[in-house]
Amino acid sequence: MTKNCHNDYKMKFSVDDEFPDLTKHNNHMAKALTKEIYAKLRSKSTPSGFTVDDVIQTGVDNPGHPFIMTVGCVAGDEESYEVFKDLLDPVISDRHGGYKPTDKHKTDLNFENLKGGDDLDPNYVLSSRVRTGRSIKGFTLPPHNSRGERRAIQNLSIEALSSLEGEFKGKYYPLDGMTDAEQEQLIADHFLFDKPVSPLLTCAGMARDWPDARGIWHNDNKTFLVWVNEEDHLRVISMQKGGNMKEVFRRFCVGLQKIEEIFKKHNHGFMWNEHLGYILTCPSNLGTGLRGGVHVKLPKLSTHPKFEEILTRLRLQKRGTGGVDTASVGGVFDISNADRLGSSEVEQVQLVVDGVKLMVEMEKKLEKGESIDGMIPAQK
Amino acid sequence: MPFGNTHNQMKMKYSSEQEYPDLSKHNNHMAKVLTQDMYKKLRERATPSGFTIDGVIQTGVDNPGHPFIMTVGCVAGDEETYEVFKDLLDPVIEDRHGGYKPTDKHKTDLNSDNLKGGDDLDPNYVLSSRVRTGRSIRGFSLPPHCSRGERRAVEKLSIEALASLSGDLKGKYYALKNMTEAEQQQLIDDHFLFDKPVSPLLLASGMARDWPDARGIWHNDNKTFLVWVNEEDHLRVISMQKGGNMKEVFTRFCTGLTKIESLFKERSHEFMWNEHLGYVLTCPSNLGTGLRAGVHVKLPNLSKNAKFEEVLKKLRLQKRGTGGVDTAAVGGVFDISNADRLGFSEVELVQMVVDGVKLLVDMEKRLEKGQSIDDLMPAQK
Numbered sequence: 001m002t003k004n005c006h007n008d009y010k011m012k013f014s015v016d017d018e019f020p021d022l023t024k025h026n027n028h029m030a031k032a033l034t035k036e037i038y039a040k041l042r043s044k045s046t047p048s049g050f051t052v053d054d055v056i057q058t059g060v061d062n063p064g065h066p067f068i069m070t071v072g073c074v075a076g077d078e079e080s081y082e083v084f085k086d087l088l089d090p091v092i093s094d095r096h097g098g099y100k101p102t103d104k105h106k107t108d109l110n111f112e113n114l115k116g117g118d119d120l121d122p123n124y125v126l127s128s129r130v131r132t133g134r135s136i137k138g139f140t141l142p143p144h145n146s147r148g149e150r151r152a153i154q155n156l157s158i159e160a161l162s163s164l165e166g167e168f169k170g171k172y173y174p175l176d177g178m179t180d181a182e183q184e185q186l187i188a189d190h191f192l193f194d195k196p197v198s199p200l201l202t203c204a205g206m207a208r209d210w211p212d213a214r215g216i217w218h219n220d221n222k223t224f225l226v227w228v229n230e231e232d233h234l235r236v237i238s239m240q241k242g243g244n245m246k247e248v249f250r251r252f253c254v255g256l257q258k259i260e261e262i263f264k265k266h267n268h269g270f271m272w273n274e275h276l277g278y279i280l281t282c283p284s285n286l287g288t289g290l291r292g293g294v295h296v297k298l299p300k301l302s303t304h305p306k307f308e309e310i311l312t313r314l315r316l317q318k319r320g321t322g323g324v325d326t327a328s329v330g331g332v333f334d335i336s337n338a339d340r341l342g343s344s345e346v347e348q349v350q351l352v353v354d355g356v357k358l359m360v361e362m363e364k365k366l367e368k369g370e371s372i373d374g375m376i377p378a379q380k
Numbered sequence: 381m382p383f384g385n386t387h388n389q390m391k392m393k394y395s396s397e398q399e400y401p402d403l404s405k406h407n408n409h410m411a412k413v414l415t416q417d418m419y420k421k422l423r424e425r426a427t428p429s430g431f432t433i434d435g436v437i438q439t440g441v442d443n444p445g446h447p448f449i450m451t452v453g454c455v456a457g458d459e460e461t462y463e464v465f466k467d468l469l470d471p472v473i474e475d476r477h478g479g480y481k482p483t484d485k486h487k488t489d490l491n492s493d494n495l496k497g498g499d500d501l502d503p504n505y506v507l508s509s510r511v512r513t514g515r516s517i518r519g520f521s522l523p524p525h526c527s528r529g530e531r532r533a534v535e536k537l538s539i540e541a542l543a544s545l546s547g548d549l550k551g552k553y554y555a556l557k558n559m560t561e562a563e564q565q566q567l568i569d570d571h572f573l574f575d576k577p578v579s580p581l582l583l584a585s586g587m588a589r590d591w592p593d594a595r596g597i598w599h600n601d602n603k604t605f606l607v608w609v610n611e612e613d614h615l616r617v618i619s620m621q622k623g624g625n626m627k628e629v630f631t632r633f634c635t636g637l638t639k640i641e642s643l644f645k646e647r648s649h650e651f652m653w654n655e656h657l658g659y660v661l662t663c664p665s666n667l668g669t670g671l672r673a674g675v676h677v678k679l680p681n682l683s684k685n686a687k688f689e690e691v692l693k694k695l696r697l698q699k700r701g702t703g704g705v706d707t708a709a710v711g712g713v714f715d716i717s718n719a720d721r722l723g724f725s726e727v728e729l730v731q732m733v734v735d736g737v738k739l740l741v742d743m744e745k746r747l748e749k750g751q752s753i754d755d756l757m758p759a760q761k
Contacts, residue, residue: 006430006525013529020528021557021593049387053527060590144387146434147401148394176402202583209441212402 007043007051015039020056026064027072028283029056032090046083048140050076055084058143058204071095071284074204076144078137078271078279091283092276096341105277105287108344111246111253117353120243124360125294126332129239130252130349132289133232133280135271136263141281142206142231150213150229157228160262161217168255170219172228175211191216193230206231206281223248224255232280232289234259243294245356249349277341287341292349294356295321299331300366301359306376310362313379314355315339335359351380388423388432396420401437407445408453409664410437413471427464429521431457435586436465439524442584452476452665455585457525459518459652459660472664473657477722486658486668489725490638492631498734501624505678505741507713510620511633511730513670514613514661516652517644522662523587523612528594531610535594538609541643542598549636551600553609556592572597574611587612587662604629605636613661613670615640624675626737630730658722668722673730675737676702680712681747682740687757691743695736696720696761716740732761 010018019038022030033056041052059072073091075081081088089101120128135141136156139149158172173182186192195210196202218225227235236259238252260270271279277287301307302318311318319334320327328334335356337348362372391399400419403411414437422433440453454472456462462469470482501509516522517537520530539553554563567573576591577583598607608616617640619633641651652660658668682688683699692699700715701708709715716737718729736758743753 006521006527009429009521010527010529013527013533017529017532018527020590024557048390057589060593061588140387140390146387146391146394146399148391148398151398152394176405203589207442208438208584209401212441 007045007049007053010053011043015042018042018053020060022060024063025059025072026066027059027062027070028091028094029059029072029087030064031094033087037086041084041086044083046077046079048077048079048144050080050083050140050144052084052087054144054205055080055087058200061203062200070200071282073283074143074281075141075279075283077140078135080141081276081279088283092286092341095284096287097339099342101275103342104274105341106344106347107272107277107288108346109253109257110346111250113346114246114249114349114353116357117246117249117349118244120245120294120353120356121360122242124297124363125243125356126297127239127241127295128243128245128248129237129294130245130248130290130292131235131237132252132256132291132345133278133285134234134236134256134260134289135279135281136233136268137271138268139233141233142229143204143281147209147212150209153233154213154215154228156263156266156268157217157226157234158215159266160259161226163262164219164255164258167221167251168219168224168258170217170224172215172217174213174215176214186216189218189222191218191222191225193227196231201231204281224251226259231282232285245292245294245349245353249292253345285340287339288343288345288348289340290345290348291336291340292352293319293334293336294352295332296335296356296360297330297332298335298359298363301363301372302328302331302333304362304366304372306372310359310376311335313377314358315351315380316355388426388434391434392424396423399423401441403441405444406440406453407447408440408443408451409472409475410440410453410468411445412475414468418467422465422467425464427458427460429458429460429525431461431464431521431525433465433468435525436461436468439581439585443581451581452663454664455524455662456522456660456664458521459516461522462657462660469664473667473722476665477668478720480723482656484723485655486722487725487728488653488658488669489727490634491727492627492634494727495627495630495730495734497738498627498630498730499625501626501675501734501737502741503623505744506624506737507676507678508620508622509624509626509629509673509675510618511626511629511671511673512616512618513633513637513672513726514659514666515615515617515637515641515670516660516662517614518650518652520614522614523610524585524662528590531590531594534614535596535609537644537647537649538598538607538615539596540647541640542607544643545600545636545639548602548632549600549605549639551598551605553596553598555594555596557595567597570599570603572599572603572606574608577612582612585662605632607640612663613666624737626673626675626730626734630673634726666721668720669724669726669729670721671726671729672717672721673733674700674715674717675733676713677716677737677740678711678713679716679740679744682744682753683709683712683714685743685747685753687753691740691758692716694758694760695739696732697736 045051055073214229225237238248278289317338426432436454595610606618619629698719
C-alpha cells in the first residue's frame with residue numbers, strides 16, 4: 001500500500017528541478033523548507049499516499065499575507081506529522097512559541113478546574129464562545145480524503161450526534177439537502193458555513209466534491225453546534241449571549257466528551273497523542289485546537305497606546321467581530337486566547353476569563369478618566 | 381491534492397457506491413455519461429504516471445454545470461488517460477464532437493496552400509482575424525497532473541525551440557514570474573498577457589498549481605504570433621492581426637507551428653498526436669485540431685435578424701462576445717469562429733470560417749440596403 005506512482009515518477013527529476021521557488025514567499029513552510037529537507041522528504045509518503053508536495057501545495061500557491069504569517073502547509077492524515085516531521089517540527093516550533101519535538105502537551109477538559117468565569121460584566125461582554133476541532137482516527141483528513149471516507153465520517157457523526165439528549169438534543173442539516181427555509185434560519189443564526197473561498201483552503205484540496213457529506217448539527221437551544229467535514233472532520237462550538245464563559249465551557253467539555261465516547265464505541269476515537277495533543281488539518285490548531293473568546297466593548301481601552309502590549313502580556317489576541325481578518329465595529333472586539341499547543345484547555349480559557357475581566361476593569365477606569373498604569377499585568 | 385495512486389488503493393476499501401459521486405444536480409458531459417457501473421470498472425485503474433478516474437472527473441464533480449453552456453466536466457492528466465479511461469471519454473467525445481465514433485479517423489492538414497481565398501474579407505466589417513490551437517509535448521504529463529519538474533522542463537524546451545525562430549517569427553520570451561512592470565503593462569496593452577486562471581472549471585482540475593512557476597508568454601517582434609507556455613495546455617499557439625486577411629494569419633500559423641514542431645523533434649520531443657484523436661490536449665473539447673479560427677466582425681443588422689442563429693448553425697460556426705467565451709457582443713461586433721474541432725482538418729475548419737464569414741458580410745450588406753437575404757440562406761455544411 002505504499003506504492004505512489006506519480007511520486008516515483010517525479011523522482012526522475014532532480015531535487016533542483018522539483019524544489020519550489022519560495023523566493024517571494026512569506027509563510028511558516030517557506031521559512032522552514034530547505035532544499036536539503038525537501039531532498040530527504042520527497043521520496044516518502046504516508047501509508048495512505050500523502051506526499052511532501054501535498055503537504056506544501058497550499059503554501060507554494062499562496063506566497064503569503066503581508067500582515068498575517070500563514071502556516072503554508074497541511075496534514076493529509078495522522079501520519080503526516082510523523083513522516084514529515086523534519087518540516088513540520090520546525091513549523092510547529094515557530095508557530096507555537098518554541099514548542100520542542102520533545103515537549104509534552106497536556107489535555108484538561110475538566111470544566112470544574114476553571115476558576116470563576118461566570119461573572120463577566122454583560123454590559124461589556126456581549127457574547128461568549130469556545131470552539132475546537134476533532135479528527136476521527138482511521139480516516140484521512142480533508143485535504144486528502146475520498147468521498148467514501150468523508151461520507152463515512154458524516155454517517156458516524158450523525159449517529160453520534162443524534163444520540164445526544166437533554167440540553168444536547170438537536171438536529172443535523174446536510175448542506176446538500178437543506179430547504180430554503182432551513183438555510184435562511186441557519187444564516188440568521190450565524191450558523192451556516194459555506195464552501196470555502198479562501199485560496200489558502202481551496203489550494204489544499206479541502207473543498208473537493210462540495211457539498212457532498214458536509215453539514216451542520218446544532219442543539220435545539222442553539223448553544224452547541226458541530227460542523228461536519230469543513231476544514232476538519234469536526235468543528236465543535238459552544239456559544240451564548242452574555243459573559244458566562246464558565247457555562248459555555250462546561251457545555252463545551254460535557255458535549256465534547258459525550259461525543260468522544262460514542263465515537264470510541266464505534267472504534268473510532270479522536271486523533272490525539274501526548275506530544276501534539278489533538279491532531280488537526282492545520283498545524284496552527286494542534287494541541288487544544290481551542291479558541292475561547294468573547295465579543296466585548298472596549299472603545300476606550302482599544303484606543304489606548306498600551307492596548308497591544310496588554311494583549312500580548314495576557315496571551316490574548318484581538319479580531320474584528322466578523323472573525324479573523326475583519327475589523328472591529330463600534331469598539332466591539334473579539335478577544336480570545338493566542339495559544340493552542342503547550343497549555344491545556346482549562347489553562348487557555350482561564351487566561352481568557354482572567355484577561356477579559358481585567359480589561360473590562362481597565363475600560364471602566366478609563367471611562368471615569370482614571371489611569372490604568374497601576375493595572376498593567378506581568379507577562380503571563 | 382491526492383495525486384498518488386496509493387490513495388487509490390486505499391479508496392478500494394470503500395465500495396463503489398460509497399465512492400461514486402453524487403451527480404444528481406449536475407449538467408455536464410461527464411455527468412451525462414458516468415454510470416455507477418462505469419465508475420466501478422474504472423476506479424481500479426491508473427495511468428502509468430498515476431492519474432486516476434477521480435483525477436479525471438474532479439472538475440466535473442466540483443462544478444455541477446452552467447445553465448447555458450454544456451461544460452465537459454473531465455480532463456486528461458496525460459496522453460494515456462484517453463486510452464485507460466476510454467469507457468468514459470469515448471462517449472464524452474462522441475457527445476461533444478457531433479457523434480465522433482471510437483473507430484473514426486481524424487485528418488490533420490496544416491498546408492495553408494490548400495485554403496482557397498481568405499485574403500479578401502472586407503476590412504470595413506472584419507476588424508481582426510485570429511487562429512489558435514494547443515499542443516502537448518509527448519513524454520510529459522498534462523497541466524492537471526504535472527509536477528514542477530515536468531512543467532519547468534516543458535518551459536525550458538519551449539524557450540529553446542522558440543529562441544531559434546527567425547525572420548517574421550523572431551521574438552522573445554517573458555516568464556510570468558519575473559517580468560518587469562513595464563513589460564507587464566505592454567503585454568496587457570497588447571492583449572497578450574494571461575493571468576492565473578480564476579475559473580473554478582480550471583482551478584478544480586489542478587491546472588493552477590505552483591502559479592506562476594514555469595509559465596510565460598512568447599511573442600514575435602511583429603506581435604502577430606504568440607505562444608502561451610503552461611497555461612491550460614503545454615502550449616497554446618496564436619496567430620493574429622488586424623483586418624480580414626485570414627489567409628495570411630493561417631499561413632503564418634501553419635508555418636510557425638510546423639517550424640516549432642520540427643524544432644521540438646530535433647530535441648527528441650514530439651507533439652502528442654494519434655490518428656484517432658488528432659492532437660491530444662488537456663480538455664476533451666479541444667481534441668482533433670484544437671483549432672479555433674475566428675474574426676471580430678460587425679454584424680449589427682444580421683445579428684438582430686430572426687435567422688441569425690440558424691445561419692450560424694448551417695455554416696458550422698459559433699458566435700461569442702469580443703471578450704471571448706462567456707462574454708457579450710459590444711456595438712454589434714461579434715467573434716465568429718468554427719464550432720468543430722475533431723473530425724475535420726485545420727484547412728477544412730478555416731475554410732468554413734472564411735466562406736461563412738464572407739457570406740455573413742454579404743448578408744449584412746443586403747440588410748443594410750433593406751434587401752432580403754432569403755436567397756442567400758446556405759445549406760447545412
